[in-house]
Amino acid sequence: MTLLRDEKVRGILYQIITIVGFVLLVLYIAHNTSQNIEARGIKSGFEFLNHSSGFDITESPIPYTTKSTHWEVFKVGLLNTLIISFWGVLLTTILGLIIGVARLSPNWIISRLAATYIETFRNIPVLLQILFWYNVVLAAMPSVRQSYSFFDSVFLNQRGVFLPKPIFQDGSLYIGLALIVAVVIGWFVHKWAKKQHLESGKNYPVFWINLAILILLPTIVYIVTGKPIDFDYPALKGFNFVGGKTYTPEFLALLFALVIYTATFIAEAIRSGIEAVNKGQKEAAKSLGLTKMQSLKLVVLPQAIRIAIPPIISQYLNLIKNSSLAAAIGYPELVTVFAGTSLNVTGQALEIIAITMGTYLLISLIVSLILNWFNKKMKIKER
């Protein structure tokens, strides 16, 4: 009995009970599952990944036919998830930044406008917003023959947006190389200017110099190599547009809703980051004689970013996870085609849900590793 009074012994006992309970639960579930699967005549294992799927996918970045396997379905779904996430993260950062800065503007009207935007869209479920864009806004677009046209190269209608597509011919490689060279030169200019500044206090317009290099160098190469980049313009042939790059209404509705919804959270993160910077920091910068721009660039922003980045990255993660709501409108991303159609075709729910969850978990893990690395890098280095 005295043994039970010992905290360590009790701790071990609790853990043994937990582990036994957990193992029993797993065994119970495994037993039931295997019986259920047998009774319902569902196959098990991952063999199905090699079977052909038998259904078509409307949008695929890689070649896909009805003969493709379920493994290909998974790849298409994952790629589409990554595509929508990439554009979503990019655009929501830009919009969130604009709204966040507008929210802090000394101009009363624009700050109220930004606040109204934030309070409106963050309080409406993102699924509702996706459906609204899809069923109301984009469904009201004109038919193919009455498309809105911009400069005869961009078209907007019921079937989506049609954009010119760049075609890279021989020699495009040199332009890419020129771009890389320009970036490298820019880096050296930056280093040189910083050294000059530290030694003599002189300032150079590094930003403008680098911008000029970045634009001029590739342009010159483009002209010298004989303009190797062509554009494939969409053109109306028969009942639809042919050529160019097409973005379907499903893609656009999902993208708009995700961007508009997530931007509200990004804007709030940026605002609270800037507001969290100690007032004394701004006053100290002022008393050192820094201009408003210098104070913002050298004192406020570096500290604000440190506070704002972790919540922003977790919003990126939310955006990636919310892209799974495409299941409601049928944009063929991971959940729609793999956890939806493939599951219905094969009936192997256990395996498919496990793979889907594992994939999202892996994405989350990678993003949080980046976040941790960033936090470590940005940590204030104290003497």
Next chain:
Amino acid sequence: MAVYQLKTAKEPPVKERGVIYWIRKNLLSSTTNILLTILSLYIIYIIVPPLIKWAFIDANFTGHAKSDCGGDGACWVFIREKLKMFIYGFFPEQQLWRANLTLFLGFVTIVIAVIEKVPKSIKIASIVILPIAAIVLLSGGIFGLEYIETNKWGGLLLTLVIATVGIVLSFPIGVLLAMGRQSKLPIIKTLSVSYIELIRGVPLITVLFMASVVLPLFFPEGMDFDKLVRALIGITLFQAAYVAENIRGGFQAIPKGQYEAADALGLTYGQKMRLIILPQAIKVAIPNLVGTFISLFKDTSLVMIIGLFDLLTMVKLTANDRDWLGFDTEGYVFVALIYWAFNFTMSRYSKHLEKKLDTNNRD
């Protein structure tokens, strides 16, 4: 001796006060500022007047049929005619009093929870009783109440049921998980951390899919779950992980001295948690918990994808009525307003709590 007469201070110069000064300072202080003002006025001009025109001036408020709606404005007649669908779904007409009573009980519980003077025990009791009373009232089958299948529940009623049950059930599980994560026992800690991180790493929709297609496989044959129960299990399991993280934030905000003082008094682990740590941790975590509840309330709309008739699903169902084709815009706007009103109220309340708790700490 000269007596100093107190003179009233002069008013600031005209340029430094009044409406004109405010406008000059806030809207027209520099060239960029003037441009921004013009830009924002233009944005307001292109959005607000058409919206007011659509929602009020050109809108139709009277009548009973589609033919009563003409012109370009909104057809609010549609919302009025379908209001029952939006709020109760397919709940039987004669039994509506049960749904109304449930909604009323929910309202009373919120009032009890918000009023500060009510003792904590009554608050907790009412929050625990509410879901039980709601399920008995809505589903029936006992006390002579007619049994109503869950697939008849719908609309706002269903959304509120899912949100309330999710919030109430996920809370104790979340607290246990948070305690597990703080635990010194490695196995318990590992299990809690794995669960929390696993759930937080995947989208809710995959958890709902799992609850609706995989969960039935886990139990012996013949043990069939209702569709709604499956969704509730999924949402509760999902929400618990987020609640756990909020409570953990509360744990971390408590000074170490509180733990040590409790140990020094010879309290057991249970007493320490129940009497010292949890009351403080939960208090600190409340604003964040409200934030999580707002997310949950928005996330309830996802049950639409697994085929339940919640508030959002009602838009599609009502707009597919052959007599009322093509009114999804009004439906979406109306439903968005309901969601918005609930979430906005909750977020304001959380801000209010944050302020109140903030001053308490400074005393």
